Amino acid sequence: MSALVDLHLHTTASDGRLTPTQLVHLLVQRGLQVVSITDHDSTEGLAQAFEAARQFPQLTLVPGVELSTDVPGNEIHLLGYYVDPENASFQDYLSTFRASRVDRAQRMVEKLRVLGVSVEWERVKELAGDGAIGRPHIAQAMVEKGYITYPQEAFERYLGRNGLAYVERPKLVPEDAVRLIKEVAGGLPVLAHPAEIQGLDQMLRRLKGAGLVGMEVHYARYSSEQREYLAQLATHHQLLPCGGSDYHAFGTPNEPQPGDLGPPLEVAEQRLRMVERRSHLPG
Ligand code: AMP
Ligand code: ZN
Ligand code: FE
Ligand code: FE
Numbered sequence: 001m002s003a004l005v006d007l008h009l010h011t012t013a014s015d016g017r018l019t020p021t022q023l024v025h026l027l028v029q030r031g032l033q034v035v036s037i038t039d040h041d042s043t044e045g046l047a048q049a050f051e052a053a054r055q056f057p058q059l060t061l062v063p064g065v066e067l068s069t070d071v072p073g074n075e076i077h078l079l080g081y082y083v084d085p086e087n088a089s090f091q092d093y094l095s096t097f098r099a100s101r102v103d104r105a106q107r108m109v110e111k112l113r114v115l116g117v118s119v120e121w122e123r124v125k126e127l128a129g130d131g132a133i134g135r136p137h138i139a140q141a142m143v144e145k146g147y148i149t150y151p152q153e154a155f156e157r158y159l160g161r162n163g164l165a166y167v168e169r170p171k172l173v174p175e176d177a178v179r180l181i182k183e184v185a186g187g188l189p190v191l192a193h194p195a196e197i198q199g200l201d202q203m204l205r206r207l208k209g210a211g212l213v214g215m216e217v218h219y220a221r222y223s224s225e226q227r228e229y230l231a232q233l234a235t236h237h238q239l240l241p242c243g244g245s246d247y248h249a250f251g252t253p254n255e256p257q258p259g260d261l262g263p264p265l266e267v268a269e270q271r272l273r274m275v276e277r278r279s280h281l282p283g
Pocket of ligand 4: 010
């Protein structure tokens, strides 16, 4: 049976391959009831998604975002639910993050060229379109040029953290991203795909102190053992167990599909109550 809730989805507003409208139609087709679109460093897909969702009252769409943050030797992603896309200061931050993505992508393309893997910068930009540019767009250009068959292969050798063409970009530390989501954007900060994080228990303590309210547990790529372990940690730290497919429509074999896994409806409702409580706070 497939899930009714999927709180982690990407569109062409970042590195997903479906437009917000196409994604909404797929979500309805798959019988989902509560979903969140969580593009990287962007809320630009939300208006179109909400417009498309208007004719489907059975679908509740929650505005979301995904931010990448720095920890020594690695990165951690934070999801923000019910963020306010109208907040100018929040949008300033997102624009800055997207600008640093362009610079970084350009430098990665240059590194690839030196390595003899030539993709056109113009083509990479075209693939990203108006969306937040990311490594998957470079990988897609490499597929088109026949260097690789699937984007995944680009990450293994070139674009992954230890890859030959990897370039860093300036990012927030995780606590600051939690505060940005909560205090600037008025949203609920949730830790994304946490199983890979070193010293997770300690990290949860730190981020909870900054205002974290949930963590992904029902994440489609995780085994039932991993999910069981994460569920225990979430309970221990009193964090909402969220999750979803992290669907991008890459077309990779075995790519999780929307609704393959997600938290129970109950979690989506609890989350909504948290937001309502926040909006009733004085000041
Ligand atoms: P970026 O936002 O440029 O740092 O790229 C991160 C995105 O690349 C992730 O959201 C995934 O969509 C994708 N990605 C990261 N690691 C891999 C991997 N090993 N294989 C395939 N895609 C990946
Ligand atoms: Zn992505
Ligand atoms: Fe992520
Ligand atoms: Fe994601």
